[in-house]
Amino acid sequence: MNSTWNRKHSICGFFSPILASKMDDETETNLLRHEEEEQGPLQQRIWHESQQIWRVALPCIISRVSSFGTILVTQSCIGHVSGIDLAGYALVQTLSVRFINGILLGMSSATETLCGQSFGAGQHHMMAIHLQRSWIVDFITLTILLPILIFGTQIFKLFGEEESIAESGGFISLWFIPYVYNYVFSLTIQMYLQAQLKNMIIAWLSVFQFIIHILLSLLYVYKLNLGVSGAMIALSVSSWFLVIGELVYIFGGWCPDSWKGFTIAAFKDLKPLVKLSISCGAMLCLQLWYYAVLVLLAGYMPNAEVAISAFSICLNINSWEFMISLGFFAASCVRVANELGRGNPKAVKFSIILVMGISTVIGAFFFVLCLVFRKNIAYLFTSDERVADAVSDLSLLLSLSILLNGIYPVLSGVAIGAGMQTTVAIVNLVCFYLIGVPLGALLGYLTPLQVKGIWMGMMGGVLAQTIALIYMIWRTNWDDEVKKASERLMRFYVKSDENVEQVFD
Structure with a gap:
């Protein structure tokens, strides 16, 4: 028990006497458990850590695959309605929505x-408190960004896109407005x-969202x-189903330790x-916008409709x-952040x-899977033989990109968990844009x-x-990162008794 007491106070030393007084019996028990696990056999440590990783990664994978699946179902429906509208949707989703999503995802990180x-x-x-603050910041940010969707046609024409594609993209942009506001909360x-x-609740809600979206798409489109309007209505309705379910879970008392009311x-x-949100936003935006810039470049190719599609x-x-990959991005972020908060650099x-x-390993599996199916994948989204041939021609490069997906998102998650967003933003700027x-x-x-x-x-x-992030993380002194984490938490700390100043429960 003495070793646990010493361990407890060595960690609390980072956080000030206020936090030391907040350490309860549950925290002390967790510290003892972690200490025992670190000293156990390697096989036992691997098993325990794998459980912790999958506990975060699996629900995140299910939820993100399901949520993004709604985007692809909508693309598939629109692609079978009109080739021009498919290209217009591709422009909006890959340029405008990705631009907005990049900012909000970055700010939210x-x-x-x-x-x-x-x-x-x-x-x-x-x-x-962190959650409510992020709602305020993200809502204001998204409202400022709305002109990107409102003036979609003019923006696409300004960038030199074909007039028919720009007109279609501008129409679809307006339909995306109710959809993007779900990002503030989800x-x-x-x-x-x-x-x-x-x-895990998000995983279940996301699966239900995906099923509802498919049913609504079949109803409205077919x-x-x-047509296009029906596909976009289905997308917006299903996305808000997820948000409402999440809010019911939080407000309904399933987070009693962390949610005490507004x-x-x-x-x-x-x-x-x-300030932290801006550095986070810069890091992820530079990465997500990178793909948008490349789609924009594809729009200037000969036969732009086929190239963009x-x-x-x-x-x-x-x-x-x-x-x-984002499931493991989330797992690395949570595990790194949790262990830094506990003051445990070895973990x-x-x-x-x-x-x-x-x-x-999972990235390598999908690398092989993509090579096997090649051209057949395209017919899920289009019946145009020219587009399918172009997709088949890109399949090897697509497979290699999927292989890289297994590596660099984890590195980015480590950086966010440790609060290194500013450094990674510089790396992204140089590697992607230079x-x-x-x-x-x-x-x-x-x-x-x-x-x-x-x-x-x-x-x-x-x-x-990827190479730059591997080098950066390899050179990181994690003992120093523990100290930085404690200082960061103290800057944002509010005494728990201040929570009595609630607007309503």
């Missing part, structure tokens, strides 16, 4: 860092719940013949959160598999190695490779980023 480290440090009451709630290992503390000290289909297949390093190994985009433009326009050349450039940027 501050919630992932803070909630994960707060949970590890035993500051459960702070998690709801992204942040998922990060809030997975930080406390309660994200039964009622509403509080005016959420409106205080927003500036530090905004084929590139977008391949990119969406890559993105759908990437949803699996951080062990978790990074294990989650990287699991993710790489290496990937110029290389893609060079190979796409100055060689006969065309769309394949653009994809090769994209892979070059991703490979450079």
